[in-house]
Amino acid sequence: MKRGKVLFLIFLVFILLTGCNAAPPTSGEKGEAKDEKLSWNNKKDLKGEEITLLWVNTDGENGPRGKILKEFTKDTGIKVKEIAVDYNSLYNKITTAVLSNSADIDLAEMDTIWAGQFMEGNIAYDLADSVPKDVQKKYTQSSLSSVMYKDHLVAVPFFSSTKHFYWNKELLAKAGYNAPPKTWEEFREMSKKLTKNGVYGSAWSWKQAEGLNCDFVSLVYGFGGKFFDENGTPVFNKGGGLKALQFMVDLTQKDKTVDPASMQWSEDDVKNAFATGKIAMMTNWEGMYPDLNDPSKSKVINKTDVGLMPGNGDVESAAVTGSEGISLMKDSKHKQAALQFLKWMSTKNFQLPMFEEDGMYPTLEGLYDDPDLKAADKTKTVDKIMKQFQYGQNRPNAPGYVEWADILSAEIHEALLGKKSPEDALNTAAKSIEKAIEEAK
Amino acid sequence: MGRSIGKIVNPRFMGRKQRKDLLFAVVLLLPTFYILFKTFLFPIYQSLVWSMYKYHMLDGSDVVFVGFGNFIALFKNHDFWTATYFTGYFTVISTVAELVLGLFSALLLNQMFRGRVFFRMIIIIPWAMLTLVNGLLWKWIFQPGNGSFTIILKKIHVLSASENPLWLADAHNIINSVVVADVWKMTPFMTLLLLAGLQAIPSSLYEAAMMDGAGFWKKLWYVTIPQLFPILMIAVVLRTIAAFRVYDILTVFTGDPTTSISYLTFNKAFRYFYLGEASAMAWVSTAIILVFIVLYIRLLKKNSHEV
Numbered sequence: 001m002k003r004g005k006v007l008f009l010i011f012l013v014f015i016l017l018t019g020c021n022a023a024p025p026t027s028g029e030k031g032e033a034k035d036e037k038l039s040w041n042n043k044k045d046l047k048g049e050e051i052t053l054l055w056v057n058t059d060g061e062n063g064p065r066g067k068i069l070k071e072f073t074k075d076t077g078i079k080v081k082e083i084a085v086d087y088n089s090l091y092n093k094i095t096t097a098v099l100s101n102s103a104d105i106d107l108a109e110m111d112t113i114w115a116g117q118f119m120e121g122n123i124a125y126d127l128a129d130s131v132p133k134d135v136q137k138k139y140t141q142s143s144l145s146s147v148m149y150k151d152h153l154v155a156v157p158f159f160s161s162t163k164h165f166y167w168n169k170e171l172l173a174k175a176g177y178n179a180p181p182k183t184w185e186e187f188r189e190m191s192k193k194l195t196k197n198g199v200y201g202s203a204w205s206w207k208q209a210e211g212l213n214c215d216f217v218s219l220v221y222g223f224g225g226k227f228f229d230e231n232g233t234p235v236f237n238k239g240g241g242l243k244a245l246q247f248m249v250d251l252t253q254k255d256k257t258v259d260p261a262s263m264q265w266s267e268d269d270v271k272n273a274f275a276t277g278k279i280a281m282m283t284n285w286e287g288m289y290p291d292l293n294d295p296s297k298s299k300v301i302n303k304t305d306v307g308l309m310p311g312n313g314d315v316e317s318a319a320v321t322g323s324e325g326i327s328l329m330k331d332s333k334h335k336q337a338a339l340q341f342l343k344w345m346s347t348k349n350f351q352l353p354m355f356e357e358d359g360m361y362p363t364l365e366g367l368y369d370d371p372d373l374k375a376a377d378k379t380k381t382v383d384k385i386m387k388q389f390q391y392g393q394n395r396p397n398a399p400g401y402v403e404w405a406d407i408l409s410a411e412i413h414e415a416l417l418g419k420k421s422p423e424d425a426l427n428t429a430a431k432s433i434e435k436a437i438e439e440a441k
Numbered sequence: 442m443g444r445s446i447g448k449i450v451n452p453r454f455m456g457r458k459q460r461k462d463l464l465f466a467v468v469l470l471l472p473t474f475y476i477l478f479k480t481f482l483f484p485i486y487q488s489l490v491w492s493m494y495k496y497h498m499l500d501g502s503d504v505v506f507v508g509f510g511n512f513i514a515l516f517k518n519h520d521f522w523t524a525t526y527f528t529g530y531f532t533v534i535s536t537v538a539e540l541v542l543g544l545f546s547a548l549l550l551n552q553m554f555r556g557r558v559f560f561r562m563i564i565i566i567p568w569a570m571l572t573l574v575n576g577l578l579w580k581w582i583f584q585p586g587n588g589s590f591t592i593i594l595k596k597i598h599v600l601s602a603s604e605n606p607l608w609l610a611d612a613h614n615i616i617n618s619v620v621v622a623d624v625w626k627m628t629p630f631m632t633l634l635l636l637a638g639l640q641a642i643p644s645s646l647y648e649a650a651m652m653d654g655a656g657f658w659k660k661l662w663y664v665t666i667p668q669l670f671p672i673l674m675i676a677v678v679l680r681t682i683a684a685f686r687v688y689d690i691l692t693v694f695t696g697d698p699t700t701s702i703s704y705l706t707f708n709k710a711f712r713y714f715y716l717g718e719a720s721a722m723a724w725v726s727t728a729i730i731l732v733f734i735v736l737y738i739r740l741l742k743k744n745s746h747e748v
Contacts, residue, residue, distance in 0.1 A: 022487045024496040024504045024716065095711060099498075121499030121714065207609075209696035261585040263610035264695075399500035403713040410697060417611055440500050 038130040038339050047077030049337040054093055055109040055326070057084035064357035071353070072344055078337050097329075098123050106332040107341060110325045112146035113210075113405070115154040115397035124327040127153040130339060135346065142392040143363040147325035149397055155325025156342040157363035159354070162319040162392045163218050163283045163309065164385060166292075170303045171199060171280040180281070184222055184247060184310045187281070191257035194280040201257035203279040205267045206248075208413040213395070213405050214320045215283060216412055219244035221318035221393045222311055228396050234404070234433045237426035245415055245422040253418050263416060275300055283309060285322055287359045289379045306384050309391070321392040323363070352376065361385060400440050404433045492720035499714040511721035521722070523699040527616050531701070532684040535620045535627070539680060540673070542624065543631025548665070550632065551639045561636075568629040576693030579622040583608035583694075590621075609694050616700060619690055627683075631676055638672035639665070671744045678737040682730055702726045 057065040061082065069080045083105070085093050094108050098121070110118060118124035131153060136144060143157035167180045175194050181187035191201025205211035216236075220227050225240020235241065252258045259279060262270070267284055274282045275291070275298040288306070292298050308317040326345060328338050344350055348370070351362040356376040367373055368386055395401065408429045415425035492512070495505040515521050550561055567575070582590045585607050594600040608618045646664050655663065666673070688703035698708040706726065710719035 022483075022490040024491055024494050024498075092711060095499075095714070117499040117714070120501030123499070207696060259586075260605060260607055263607050264583075264585070400713075403715075406696075406698065406708065406712070410699075413610075413697075419611075440497060440502055 038335055040130060040132050040135065040339065040343060042336055042340060044336065046337045046340060048079070049334055050079040050081055051106040051332075051334045051338045051341060052081045052083060052104055053107045053326075053341070054083040054085065054090070054097075054105050055107075056087050056090055057082065058086050060084070064354065067357075068350060068353055071349065072341060075349065076340055076344065078340055080341070094123065098331075101331070103329075103331040103333050105329050106334050106338040108327050108329060109158065110147070110155045110327045112321060112323055112325070113395055113397050113401050115147060115149040116399035116401060118154050118327055119149045119152050120399045122330055124154045125330045125332070125335065127156065127328060127339075127342075131156065131342075138346070138365060139363050140365050140389065142321055142389055142394075143323045143325075146321055146323040146394055146397075155327040156346060158324045158326045158345065159360040160363050160389055161286055161322040161324070161361065162388050163214060163285060163322070164288075164306050164319065164388050165281070165283055165309045166274065166288060166304055166306050167281045168274070168277065168279070168300055168304055170300075171277070175280075180305070180307055181310045184219070184312050187310050188247070188251065188255065188257075191251065191281070192255055195255075195257040199278050199280060200259040201255075202251070202281045203259040203265065203270045203273050204262040204283065205265055205270050206262045206413070206416060207264050207266050207269075208409050209266060210405055210409065211266050212409045212412055214322065216244060216248070216408070217320040217393060217395055218283065218309055218318055219247060221320075222309065222315055223247065224313055224315050227393070232396060232398060232437070234430040236408075237423070237430040242423060242426060245412060245426055248412075249415055249418075249422050252416055263413070274304075277303070283319075286361055286385055289359065289381060293379065306381055308384075308388055317388065317391040318393055319388050319391055321394050323392075348372075361389075400436055403436055407432045407436065488720040488723060491717050492724055494717040496717040497713075497715050507717070511718050512725070515718070515721055515725065520699045520705060521702075523612075524702045524705045527612065527700050528685060528687065528702045531616055531620060531623075531687055532681055535623045535684050536677060536680045538620065538624045539628045539631045540677060542628045543635055543676070544669075544673075546628065546632045547635035547639055548661075550636055564629045564632055566629075567626045568633075570626065572626070572689045573693060575622060575626050576690040579618070579625075579690075580609065580693055583618050612695075612697055612700055615691070615695050615697065619687065619694060619700075622690060623684070623687070627680065631680065634672060634676045634679075635669065638669045642668045671740065674740050675737065675744070678733055678740065682733050682737070685726070685730055685733075 139157045143160045147155040194201040220241045223240035223243040226235050229235045273279050277299045309319045311317045354360045411425040411429035414420045415422045495507050687701050698704045706722045709715045
């Protein structure tokens with residue numbers, strides 16, 4: 001018993017020694033360190049400095065992303081230490097570093113929906129004054145807007161992305177169609193004809209996760225609705241939003257033209273199913289080619305095509321955006337060298353090879369007319385992909401979005417499984433999200 | 442020298458040299474203690490403090506002291522109760538299934554037969570596998586349509602040809618699927634524990650039972666289970682504690698955090714960064730696990746007295 005008392009005493013002493021800072025920091029203590037002035041057109045010699053970059057790279061240092069880093073070092077003399085992760089680990093890697101007050105990471109890949117958290121949570125350095133206005137104008141509107149939060153530039157655009165519409169030409173031809181659907185109503189009718197002999201009209205990434213929200217957003221705008229209004233209030237439970245979910249439920253419950261496995265699939269699963277030739281149509285991100293034409297991964301070589309997402313009524317097309325940026329970490333000790341990387345990233349030296357070897361779409365407007373890019377486009381898909389970018393629709397990037405998105409995907413999933421009516425599900429989601437917004441104030 | 446360090450002796454009755462030794466030992470222990478304190482004890486204490494605050498780390502809102510507000514909100518939260526229900530369901534079903542299967546495979550492996558060593562070795566493989574890898578493997582098996590789980594169930598006529606259940610879509614199905622995957626992985630753990638227990642049972646007991654004309658079931662019921670009981674209890678408590686924290690395999694199967702308390706806590710803490718609420722939730726589940734840990738320690742003590 002005595003030993004217990006001694007230990008308890010030691011514990012108490014330690015708590016007293018360190019205990020004062022066990023309470024969470026209040027806003028005043030959060031450390032508004034004075035930011036050094038960074039210059040885009042740096043003249044200082046930065047040779048020999050080393051920066052650490054955290055990004056998605058599953059191909060190793062000899063893959064396309066690894067190779068490009070060596071090019072950067074050759075051009076500028078700045079060394080890059082790469083922390084390569086897969087997309088699903090990215091967010092946790094960044095936030096763990098932030099929680100532990102680590103300054104190890106200088107640059108980190110940022111998905112568009114994290115922008116609010118990165119800014120309000122003091123993770124990223126605001127680049128609004130560091131990237132000159134005329135440089136900002138060179139990015140495509142959609143890629144720039146996806147890295148902005150309020151007036152802050154949370155990251156430099158890294159690649160452009162939206163969802164696209166893919167179809168299997170052979171299956172469509174067999175059912176008597178020589179063109180993809182232009183409207184979602186056409187899509188529904190075609191799906192009915194296409195679903196037979198083990199083939200499904202379409203497959204989707206409708207596992208209860210962000211992929212489900214992405215498809216929902218595309219459809220909400222496709223049916224002329226809105227996701228959130230200008231004040232940041234959810235309005236997806238009215239008009240086009242409700243029509244969109246009703247449409248999704250009709251496809252799965254009434255028509256049964258959607259591969260039922262869609263309820264537990266993410267984007268990659270859908271791509272794999274599409275590659276087996278049993279799925280006639282799908283929506284997915286870029287980067288489907290060259291894999292869909294690779295004999296070791298696909299049974300639909302040269303049988304597929306990509307084009308605009310269908311619309312409805314006045315809406316010609318609409319697709320959710322998934323563009324990303326690279327953020328400069330607020331705690332970085334090598335900000336100037338890291339900014340040099342962001343500058344170099346915004347040139348053809350970076351964007352062209354990334355397109356050619358990694359299938360990533362440039363963020364520089366001017367590059368899309370570049371003859372070199374056209375020459376690098378072996379599948380002749382650039383123009384089709386580019387066209388969709390004009391119909392891109394952003395998800396909100398307020399700090400609470402990650403939570404709202406979880407609420408929404410849970411409710412939509414319930415409706416798709418037939419446990420709730422679409423109206424009920426969306427109203428519940430809107431109410432819960434409004435409550436979450438209120439509580440976060 | 443080492444004599445006095447092993448046990449704490451009242452310093453008043455120590456010689457000078459002994460006291461010096463003790464001091465030396467304390468000095469040597471301090472760095473370890475400091476690191477353990479900073480990385481282990483302090484965060485526990487800190488989370489208790491945080492559980493009294495509204496602390497949204499990443500949305501720029503103010504930090505507010507709310508007392509027990511987080512706990513009260515938690516008990517009113519529908520998601521929390523759903524998660525508790527599923528966690529309890531998973532814990533009970535998987536532990537019972539593993540216990541029964543583990544007992545019979547332990548009995549089997551306790552017999553003399555050719556290749557016994559081989560089977561004792563390979564049974565460890567599922568247990569040695571990373572939970573996440575196990576999850577990916579089972580996610581593949583649980584694909585609807587052409588997944589092997591569906592195909593096998595159809596072959597043995599549990600499912601009719603026209604049925605095609607979605608194993609990983611609805612929360613109830615997900616939990617049952619996780620039970621299957623977990624039983625496959627963790628039964629070997631049970632088996633090994635119980636096998637060790639079985640080997641400690643003296644064979645004279647069985648011989649005596651056989652003299653009295655006991656068959657397999659009677660021997661099992663009157664000799665094996667009573668003799669095995671202490672270790673059986675320990676195995677159950679250990680599995681219960683571990684099963685209650687189920688989390689990683691669920692992240693592979695679903696994005697639905699209400700399928701387990703740990704998943705819900707993780708989301709609150711490391712996706713939304715509502716650290717106050719997450720701390721409160723972690724403390725509630727710790728309290729539940731603590732009950733089992735106390736039980737476990739009691740059993741251990743009781744066992745050591747018996748031996």
